Amino acid sequence: MQFEEQLRAGAMAPADLPRLARRAGVSGVEFREVYWKDRPHEIPPTRRAIDDHGVIATYATFSTLLDADPNARARLLEQIDDARDLGVSIMRVFRGAWPFGGDEKSMWAGARTAIERAADYGITLMLENYLRVPGNHRFELEAALHVLRAPNLRVNVDIANYVQNGEDPLANIRAFGSRIGYSHLKDVRRTETRLAVVPVGDGDLDWSEILDHYDATGNPFPLTLEHQGGDDPLASIVRAREALERSGLPTLPG
DSSP, X not given: OTTHHHHHHTSSOGGGHHHHHHHHXXXXXEEEGGGOSSHHHHHHHHHXXXXXXXXXXXXXXXXXXXXXXXXXHHHHHHHHXXXXXXXXXXXXXXXXXXXXXXXXXXXXXXXXXXXXXXXXXXOEEEEEOOSSSSSOSHHHHHXXXXXXXXXXXXXXXXXXXXXXXXXXXXXXXXXXXXXXXXXXXXXXXXXXXXXXXXXTTSXXXXXXXXXXXXXXXXXXXXXXXXXXXXXXXXXXXXXXXXXXXXTTXXXXXX
């Protein structure tokens, strides 16, 4: 996300990101389906770059697991295939609208088909709390987890999204516990008129407390820095990483 402007403008390719991750001192890259310009031809060199630089890769789609549109359900299956080709084991999805209005059976069946295909590839789908409705509150994700009951369906906790939606991220971490398998990290700065989303360490959140809550789940999982990169994306990643290290996150070797 830090290099979104460059990727969308074509000034940079996804295959460039593993090298930049190593320069920033982080261990991985979250790739996103919205940044491909020529997906079939870009995925192979991106996979080679992942392997060459030894980074952990994850994948994020803006598709929803529950969708009444058959074309959208087919697109999600294609994105799971892309995740396989990238060699990732984690893929972020959103929940989508709760099934109703006559499409219930096809929506649930579509979700289960996607979950099963991901499982065949060794991929865990991570339900993220979206910034906007639907699917932006804990109870909405818990409902989907309860109905679908799949070992490779877990939760991606987006800390700032919960804050912006008026929920306590610490309470939600405790509630989800071992069902958490991924997390997007960005900070929140409170002003007189709004909540501003900023890089980790530039806002008001207590990251030592957040990391302690993650440790208490007893379940290690990747943490992804997710913020706008501004004028110097690489420096913003380094600054956020250093803020996490000051808060107790172990420093990467080398």
